[in-house]
Amino acid sequence: MSEIIGFIGFGLIGGSIAKGLKKVHPDWKMLACSRTAGKLEAARADGVLDEIVTSPKELAGCDFIFLCTPVSCIPGYLAKLKDVVKPGCILTDVGSTKSNVHHAVLAQGLSHCFIGGHPMAGSEQTGYENATDHLVENAYYVLTPTPQSSPADLKKLTALVLDLHGIPLVLDPEEHDSVVAAVSHLPHLIAAGLVNLVARSDSSRQTMKTVAAGGFKDITRIASSSPEMWQQICMENRENIMKILRDYIADMEGIYHELENSDAAGLFRLFEESGEYRSSISDRSAGPLKKEYAVYCDxxxxxxxxxxxATILSVHQISIKNIGIVHNREFEQGALKIVFYDEDSASRAAETLDSCHYHITVR
Ligand SMILES: NC(=O)c1ccc[n+]([C@@H]2O[C@H](COP(=O)([O-])OP(=O)(O)OC[C@H]3O[C@@H](n4cnc5c(N)ncnc54)[C@H](O)[C@@H]3O)[C@@H](O)[C@H]2O)c1
Ligand SMILES: O=C(O)C(=O)C[C@]1(C(=O)O)C=C[C@@H](O)C=C1
Structure with missing residues (x-):
């Protein structure tokens, strides 16, 4: 059945969901309104959006409405949609916090038609221009039904998540907020804090900035995320973030004391335990980390x-998904990162290039 899908806010996440759904259901009609309507023209030109609307009232005919604005704006739009949603319409959001949204849903009497959503995928980049049809692929997509949500509606929204190749996971809003405080919100604060510490500590010759390599860049990519979005997430999930931040500070104090006391065994244990846990998070199976089949070649x-x-690989009929120079040099010469579509292609590429005397690292 052809569906009509409405979006309020149409940046990285809204745009990616629309692109993903349009790819699977070209006949579905996509409508969107956003703070700056002019920015939606590109999506219409791409054939992703069918209609640009200027007010939430124009979403009255929608079968699904996705709220895809920064989190603090979502309650205001729920109030505007209260008398707009048609019977049977499923109202959902993609916000990184859920309790504040569920409180607003309850206050507006929208519990019967609302199911919260949060794709655990994204990027430090914003805007429709960075949206892709596969952003949600292999990522957990948290769904937070209300006590009034019907099993039929949950099934329908789950089907949409599966269309996007996401992995649906039902949680309650409070558990969601406590979990993401640890695995998403705290890491963003740590990254931002570390970058600012280095900026402050660097010399006038900026030697720290110059020599910063893989370690610093890997842990701080997310420090470039949208300040508007992250200010709002931190304000909405303050209590949970403060709790886990307190524990983190205590752990850092512990590490400080291990260094102060030259506790070599304690430091070894720190890295041993963290390494074991980190290695148990697979980035090759479906899960929160993207599947990527990459080969690095000096x-x-x-x-x-x-x-x-590229010619050697093409002669061996190995298709390249992506290719590019790694700019943060962990490699002595120039490292080329070649990404393949599947594991088999990556291992055949590694063998082939190795036999041609290239130095290969598979990650
Ligand atoms: N970026 C991520 O990694 C990520 C991942 C999962 C969920 N989220 C959540 O998704 C939501 C959207 O994030 P994004 O990354 O797509 O951000 P984005 O900045 O790319 O897009 C936000 C969109 O909302 C619009 N907008 C902003 N304020 C508005 C307002 N007051 N009224 C109407 N439209 C407004 C913007 O014009 C833009 O179209 C946020 O709630 C965020 O917490 C983000
Ligand atoms: O990969 C990134 O850049 C992200 O920050 C994505 C990320 C996260 O993992 O923290 C950010 C916010 C979302 O709510 C969900 C996912």
Whole structure:
């Protein structure tokens, strides 16, 4: 059955959901309104949006409405949608916090038609221009039904998540907020705090900034995320974040004391335990980390070096999904990152390039 899908807020997440659904259901009609309507023109030109609307009232005919604005704006839109949603419409959101949204849903008397949502996928980039049809692929997509949500509605929204190749996971809003405080919100604060500490501690020659390599860049990518979005997430989930931040500070104090007391065994245990737990989070199976089949190849910096590798792979009929130079050099020469569509292609590529005397690292 052809559905009509409405979006309020149409940036990275709204745009990615619309692109993903349009890919699977080209006949479904997509409508959106956003703070700056002009920005939606690109989505219409791409054929992702069928209609740009200027007010939530124009979403009255929708079968699903996705609220995809920063989290503090969601309650205001729920109030505007209160008398707009048609019977049978499923109202959902993608906000990174859930308790504040559920309180607003209850206050507006929308519990019967609302099911919260939160795709555990994203990026430090914002805006429709960075949206992709596969953003949610292999990522957990948390669903938070209300006590009044019907099993039939939950089944319908779950089917949409599966269309996006996401992994549906039902949680209650409070548990969701406590979990994401630890695995998403605290990491963003740590990344931002660390970057600011380094910026403050660096010399006038900016030597820290110059030599910063993989370790610093890996842990701080998310420090470039939207300040508007993260200010709102932190304000809405203050209590949970404060609780886990307190524990984190205590753990850091513990590490400080291990260093102060030259406690080598304690430091060893720290890395041993963290390494074991981190390794148990697979990035090759479906889960919160994206599947990626990458091979790193050292190349000398000379004209035609990339073309030679691409030709070798093409002769062996191995398709490349993505290829690019790794800019944060952990490798002595130039490292080329080649991403493949599946594990088999990645291992065949590694064997082939190895037999051609390239130095290969598979990650
Ligand atoms: N970026 C991520 O990694 C990520 C992941 C999962 C969930 N989320 C959640 O998804 C939501 C959207 O995030 P995003 O990454 O797509 O952000 P974004 O900045 O890319 O998009 C936000 C959209 O909302 C619009 N908007 C902002 N304020 C508005 C307002 N007052 N009224 C109407 N429209 C408004 C913007 O114009 C833009 O279209 C947020 O609630 C965020 O917490 C983000
Ligand atoms: O990959 C990133 O850049 C993200 O920050 C994605 C991320 C996260 O993992 O913390 C950010 C916020 C969301 O609510 C969900 C996912």
């Amino acid at each position: 190349i000398v910096d000379e004209a035609g070096a990339i073309a030679t590798i």
